[in-house]
Structure formats: C-alpha cells, structure tokens
Amino acid sequence: MRSDVREGVQIYIMSDIKPNFTHLARQFECDPRTVKRYYENNLSKKKAAPKKRPSKLDPFRSIIQEKVELGCSASAIYRFIKKKGYEGKDSILRDYCSQLRKTHIQKATIRIETQPGLSAQVDWKEDLVLYNRSGQRFQINLFLYVLGFSRWKYIELTLDRKQDTLLRCLNNAFLSSEGIPHEIWFDNMRTVVDQSRTQFRKVTWNQRFYEYSKDAGFKPIACRPYRPQTKGKVEALARTVEQLKVYNGEFDTLEDLIDLVFEFNEELNKETSQAIEGPPILKFTAHEKEHLLPFDSKLLTTYTQDILSRKVSKESLVIYQKNKYSVPVRYIGKTVSLQAVAGELTIHYNGECIQRHLLSQKKFNYHSDDMQEILKSDIYRSKSDEEIAHYVQENLKLYDECVLQEHST
Known part of the structure; x- marks a missing residue:
C-alpha cells in the first residue's frame, strides 16, 4: 500500500x-x-458513500438539547416538540436523547478558577429544620456567600428570604470582608430577577436590586437554571451546611442557634480547603482582600432600613450582624427592635429608644453604662461605683485590643 x-x-x-x-x-x-x-x-x-438525508429532528435539535440538559425525559420532550410541529417517531427522538445524555455524562466539568477579588457566588440554603433541647422546631434559612478565589465564606441565619433580607445579608457580607468583588453570581431567585435567563432570552433584573448593585459597585450575573457548575462553589457550601444537623438537641434559643451558625462559619474559614490546599482565611487575608472594591456602607444601608426583633440574652446582649450589642439589664428576657441606619444601631422597646451603638466588627460591643449595670448586678455588687467604673474602662480597652489582634492575624 x-x-x-x-x-x-x-x-x-x-x-x-x-x-x-x-x-x-x-x-x-x-x-x-x-x-x-x-x-x-x-x-x-x-x-x-450514502448521502446524508435530512432528519425530521433537524429543526428541533437545539430545543431537544436544552431540554435534555434540564433533565427532561424523552417522552416529555416528544410531547413538547410535537405541539411545535415535529412529525417524526418517538423512537428516533429517544435514540437521539440517549446519545445526548451519554455525551453530557462524558463531558468533564472543569473547575473555573478566578482572579483575586473578581467574583463571589450567592445562594440560599432553604428551610433547614433543627430542634432544640425541648423538641421545639426551628425552620431557618441560611444566606450563603463565597468568594471565588480564596473560598472565604459568609453564612447568616435568616427567618425569611425577602429582598430586604437578601440586601441586608449582602451588606453584612461586604462589611465582614471589608470589600466587594467586581461581580457576583446569583441563582434566579425572585428577589433578584423578574425574568429568568434561558437559551432564548436574557435575564431581566429586578429594578430595586439592580439599583443596589450599581450603588454597591458590583456586576450581577445570573446563572443558567439547572447548571450547577456555574455556581459550584456555593453549591458545595450548601451541601456542607447540612452538617449543622449534628446540633439537633444541642441548643435552647434562636440566639443560641445564631451563635452556632457563626461558630460554624468561623471554623469553615479556618479549616483546610482541598480546592485551595489551605485555610480560606489565610488566602483571603494574604491574596484577595486587597483586591476587593471599597464601598459606602451608609449608602447601602439606605436599602435595608428594616426593623428586626431580637430577644435580650441573659448577658444583656442582642445579636446583629453576628456581633453582640449591650442593652440595660432591665430588658433581659424581653424582645426588642433593632434598626441600623447610617452606620448606627438603635435598639427600641415598646417604641422607646433604649440604647444606641456604632456598628462595628467587634464581637462584643458594650456601652459603658450597660457594662457598669451588669457588673453591679453580679459579682461586683459589693464594689463602689468608682471601682466598677475603673474596671469597665480597663475591660473595654481589653476588648479593643483583642479585636486588633484578631484583625492582625
């Protein structure tokens, strides 16, 4: 030859x-x-060589491919395209769908790595049910936020998924990371989009959300439905938070559960991630944080001037944005209202303002008068007012030093 x-x-x-x-x-x-x-x-x-004859499937191949990727059965697709004029047999369609599925399975899902500060992914873990020590049922939602480069995570417990709640959680994520990525990927949640993105049409953003994104400075990107690889990082986090079920019967109040979610979030950021071969917090601090965009927190809080309810703990504290703020001890056990406006947290009881705090990243935020009351009602009840006042000032300095050490590490 x-x-x-x-x-x-x-x-x-x-x-x-x-x-x-x-x-x-x-x-x-x-x-x-x-x-x-x-x-x-x-x-x-x-x-x-035989000539390739046109198939009755030819005009419908793109539609069939999209429906197969969405997980639709061949019989459902057959009924769908038959209404659109398909005149072929269902057996031909079944063979074609089978070939498409084999090809789809054989495709390797490529992990897409992003540049530092470029992107984040957002989603909800919906209707997670946990029970406290008394058997009381708590149905909660978890806001999930993951930075693409470092895998740094922000998780927040919520009782609903309203737009105000979403925007407040985004604000909290930005405050916690001290910056905003250039783009954020969202699922087609109704609080974000008015019309979902498909193969045949573009996404229509909710107007209020779109204005918020412009003021925040990030570009919103909508994921294609049923394409988990486009938001794989946050999908992985949604599976991980299932581990919270191990705390069934290990807490008493909603505030306890909020604390558990906060601690769980902290642990995830400190644990070694297989994807980046190290703890997310280290990669975030060393390589990504400096690339995030600055933001105007006062401007963004104008979108979320909603009022929250919190029960005052035994320590005379309430939780806001994972951090704790003090109130006078006489309100222990009572339900108070919280509202954040222009960087300040105001706390009300029965319509009366009982305390004000500047929003901060400190875990514990005590007003000096509140701390003095707390100490006087407990182990320092025998001390003079001057001695307690001196102790309060020293203790508040100690809290500030602890916060500075945390940020430096």
Missing part, C-alpha cells in the same frame, strides 16, 4: 479534478497505472 499515492490522489478527488497520472507517477516515482488504480479505487468509494 502506498499511502503517499493514496493521499496524493485524494486531494484531486476532494477537489473534483481529474489528475494527470503521468505527472503524478513521476512525482511519486511509480507506474502511471498504479496512480490510476489508486485514483479509481478512492473515487468509487466516494460515489458509494
């Missing part, structure tokens, strides 16, 4: 040109009859 001769005559056959056998024979150093034989053999194979 002379592969060089076969390939040489194949060019002429594909161009539909009859070659000069003598000229090719001199080129390949062989007999002209040899060249002619190769030419005629290859030409007969070309003529014998």
Whole structure:
C-alpha cells in the first residue's frame, strides 16, 4: 500500500479534478497505472458513500438539547416538540436523547478558577429544620456567600428570604470582608430577577436590586437554571451546611442557634480547603482582600432600613450582624427592635429608644453604662461605683485590643 499515492490522489478527488497520472507517477516515482488504480479505487468509494438525508429532528435539535440538559425525559420532550410541529417517531427522538445524555455524562466539568477579588457566588440554603433541647422546631434559612478565589465564606441565619433580607445579608457580607468583588453570581431567585435567563432570552433584573448593585459597585450575573457548575462553589457550601444537623438537641434559643451558625462559619474559614490546599482565611487575608472594591456602607444601608426583633440574652446582649450589642439589664428576657441606619444601631422597646451603638466588627460591643449595670448586678455588687467604673474602662480597652489582634492575624 502506498499511502503517499493514496493521499496524493485524494486531494484531486476532494477537489473534483481529474489528475494527470503521468505527472503524478513521476512525482511519486511509480507506474502511471498504479496512480490510476489508486485514483479509481478512492473515487468509487466516494460515489458509494450514502448521502446524508435530512432528519425530521433537524429543526428541533437545539430545543431537544436544552431540554435534555434540564433533565427532561424523552417522552416529555416528544410531547413538547410535537405541539411545535415535529412529525417524526418517538423512537428516533429517544435514540437521539440517549446519545445526548451519554455525551453530557462524558463531558468533564472543569473547575473555573478566578482572579483575586473578581467574583463571589450567592445562594440560599432553604428551610433547614433543627430542634432544640425541648423538641421545639426551628425552620431557618441560611444566606450563603463565597468568594471565588480564596473560598472565604459568609453564612447568616435568616427567618425569611425577602429582598430586604437578601440586601441586608449582602451588606453584612461586604462589611465582614471589608470589600466587594467586581461581580457576583446569583441563582434566579425572585428577589433578584423578574425574568429568568434561558437559551432564548436574557435575564431581566429586578429594578430595586439592580439599583443596589450599581450603588454597591458590583456586576450581577445570573446563572443558567439547572447548571450547577456555574455556581459550584456555593453549591458545595450548601451541601456542607447540612452538617449543622449534628446540633439537633444541642441548643435552647434562636440566639443560641445564631451563635452556632457563626461558630460554624468561623471554623469553615479556618479549616483546610482541598480546592485551595489551605485555610480560606489565610488566602483571603494574604491574596484577595486587597483586591476587593471599597464601598459606602451608609449608602447601602439606605436599602435595608428594616426593623428586626431580637430577644435580650441573659448577658444583656442582642445579636446583629453576628456581633453582640449591650442593652440595660432591665430588658433581659424581653424582645426588642433593632434598626441600623447610617452606620448606627438603635435598639427600641415598646417604641422607646433604649440604647444606641456604632456598628462595628467587634464581637462584643458594650456601652459603658450597660457594662457598669451588669457588673453591679453580679459579682461586683459589693464594689463602689468608682471601682466598677475603673474596671469597665480597663475591660473595654481589653476588648479593643483583642479585636486588633484578631484583625492582625
């Protein structure tokens, strides 16, 4: 077999040109009859090849492919395209769907890595049910936020998934990371989009949310439905938070549960991530934090001036944005209202303002008067007012030093 001769005559056959056998024979150093034989053999194979006839599936292939990727069955797709004019048999469609599924399974899902500060992914863990020590049922939602480069995570417990709640959680995530990524990927949640993105139409953003994104400075991106690889990092986090079920029967109040979620979040950021081969908090601090965009917290809080209810703990504290703020001890056990406006947290009881705090990243935020009351009602009840006041000032300094050490590490 002379592969060089076969390939040489194949060019002429594909161009539909009859070659000069003598000229090719001199080129390949062989007999002209040899060249002619190769030419005629290859030409007969070309003529014998059956012509590809058009299929009744051809006008519907793109629709079928999209529906298969959405997980639709062949019978459902058959009924769908039949209404659109398909005249073929369902057996042909089933064979085609089977081929598409095999191809889809064989495709490797490529992990997409992003540049520092470029992107984050947002989603909800919806309707997670936990029970306290008394058997009381708590149905909660978890706001999930993951930075793409460092895998740094922010998780917040909520009781609903309203738009105000979403925007407040985003604000808290930005405050916690001290910056905003250039783009954020969202699922097609109704609080974000008015019309979902499909193969045939673009997403229509909710107007209030879109204005918020412009003021915050990030570009919102909508994930395609049923494409988990486009938001794989936050999908992985949604599976991970299932581990919270281990705390069934290990807490008493909603405030306890909020604390558990906060501690769980802290642990995840300090644990080694297989994807980045290290703790997210270290990679975030060393390589990503500086690339995040600055933001105007006062401007963003104008979108979320909603009022929250909190029960005052035994320590005379209430929780806001994972941090604790003090109130006078006489409100222990009572339900108070919290409202954050322009960087200040105001706490009300029965319509009366009982305390004000500047919003901060400190875990414990004590007003000096509240701390003095707390100490006087407990172990320092025998001390003088001057001694307690001195202790309060020293203790508040100690809290500030602890916060500075946390930020430096």
